[in-house]
Amino acid sequence: MSEETLVITDQTGRLDKVVADAFDDYTRTQVTGWINDGILTVNGAVKKAKYSVKPNDEIKFTVPEAVEIDLQPEDIPLDIVYEDDDLLVVNKPQGMVVHPALGHESGTLVNALMFHTPLSTINGVVRPGIVHRIDKDTSGLLMVAKNDKAHESLSAQLKDKKNLxxxxxxxxxxxxxxxxxxxxxxxxxxxxxxxxxxxxxxxxxxxxxxxxxxxxxxxxxxxxxxxxxxxxxxxxxxxxxxxxxxxxxxxxxxxxxxxxxxxxxATLGLTQPTTGEDMTFEAPLPDxxxxxxxxxxxxxxxxx
Structure with a gap:
């Protein structure tokens, strides 16, 4: 489980909509369910979904554990542009989903990566190694963490806008x-x-x-x-x-x-987590x- 805190500045509107809009990973339906279950609070109190959010409101909720997917390694070919003990850079083809979800339990990049190498555990069992994503029908470069130390470093680079x-x-x-x-x-x-x-x-x-x-x-x-x-x-x-x-x-x-x-x-720049070397990778346009x-x-x- 993970705890999320949102302090309202200038957003107003229904509670369920404000929270869903603030987090890319959560849908309004999920948020409404958490409100109804009483696991989402405003200033320490349980409110209804239609509650009108006010400036300085503090919203807290704990995301329930997701239903586990039986994630299996699969021998799927990978276009590996670079690999060392800490990370891989993979050229994902158009049409491949990055990580499993309901409706896409197999055939994903994660299934292929698990067959190839151990991966970081920070994102749990469904998204091991995945530091960032690109859409299913977008092709190109992704960096993947092989251990937790590398994952933390690569995630920090993204947060600090240091990646090209x-x-x-x-x-x-x-x-x-x-x-x-x-x-x-x-x-x-x-x-x-x-x-x-x-x-x-x-x-x-x-x-x-x-x-x-x-x-x-x-x-x-x-x-x-x-x-x-x-x-x-x-x-x-x-x-x-x-x-x-x-x-x-x-x-x-x-x-x-x-x-x-x-x-x-087409182009991905990163800093190698252990050596500190600045590295840039390129993938040509697909056919x-x-x-x-x-x-x-x-x-x-x-x-x-």
């Missing part, structure tokens, strides 16, 4: 500018609980982008994350009117064919991505 995380994103529309920065807070969408959205009072989110190549109706961007919120690139690009091509959740229905969004985690670029009608490449 660059993506290639093929997006709808043609950019006039060559580069820019999107600063827009993110939280759960009030209209669709499966989606994230730009919301007032959400978590700070910053995305930098630079045009790599222009096509008729599309643009290839290099995108650098300053923060790492759930679906950050996909939401920010849709927010500025340039959703990621192929994105089934945030993009238009009429988009490029394929098996999901054209988004690839499905380059094949689509070859089909588009180009304008001109940025050369500055």
């Amino acid at each position: 995380r660059q993506y290639y994103a093929l997006v709808h529309g043609e950019f006039v500018e060559n580069e820019g920065t999107i600063k827009a807070p993110l939280g759960r969408s009030s209209a669709d609980r499966k989606k994230q959205a730009v919301v007032a009072g959400g978590r700070d989110a910053v995305t930098h982008f630079k045009v790599v190549k222009r096509f008729v109706g599309y643009t290839l961007l290099q995108v650098t994350l300053e923060t790492g919120r759930t679906h950050q690139i996909r939401v920010h690009m849709a927010y500025i009117g340039h959703p990621v091509a192929g994105d089934p959740l945030y993009g238009p229905k009429k988009t490029l064919p394929g098996n999901g969004q054209y988004l690839h985690a 499905y991505f380059t094949a689509m670029l070859d089909q588009l009608d180009p304008y001109a490449e940025i050369t500055d």
Whole structure:
């Protein structure tokens, strides 16, 4: 079990919604259940889900143990870009789920990693070794911890924004500018609980982008994350009117064919936990991505 504490500053609204919006990992349905079970309190007292949250309220709750999944190692091929005694850097293919969950108990990256090597235990039995995630239909680089000391170091690097995380994103529309920065807070969408959205009072989110190549109706961007919120690139690009091509959740229905969004985690920088060495890794665009670029009608490449 883990205990969470949330001190309200300027958020207002229903208790269940405020708490769900504040934590990416918890749904409103889960929060409502905890409120009904009396394990979530406001200033030490049990409140109803419709309670109106006020500034300076202190909300506490203990997350119940999740139903355990029978997690089994599986002999699934891995594209390992780097490995030492502390960590691995893996190039995840599009279509692979990172860790098991209900409906995805097998065939995940974690199942494959467990077959290959011992992993850190900080994230429990369902997410061993997983320091950060990328979406199922996003391809590219992930760092994985093989022991708890390495996990703590890599997690701290993420929290302190010391990692380099660059993506290639093929997006709808043609950019006039060559580069820019999107600063827009993110939280759960009030209209669709499966989606994230730009919301007032959400978590700070910053995305930098630079045009790599222009096509008729599309643009290839290099995108650098300053923060790492759930679906950050996909939401920010849709927010500025340039959703990621192929994105089934945030993009238009009429988009490029394929098996999901054209988004690839191409560059990952980290500090080796034991030696302190700064390391940078790269993964080329996968074949499905380059094949689509070859089909588009180009304008001109940025050369500055």
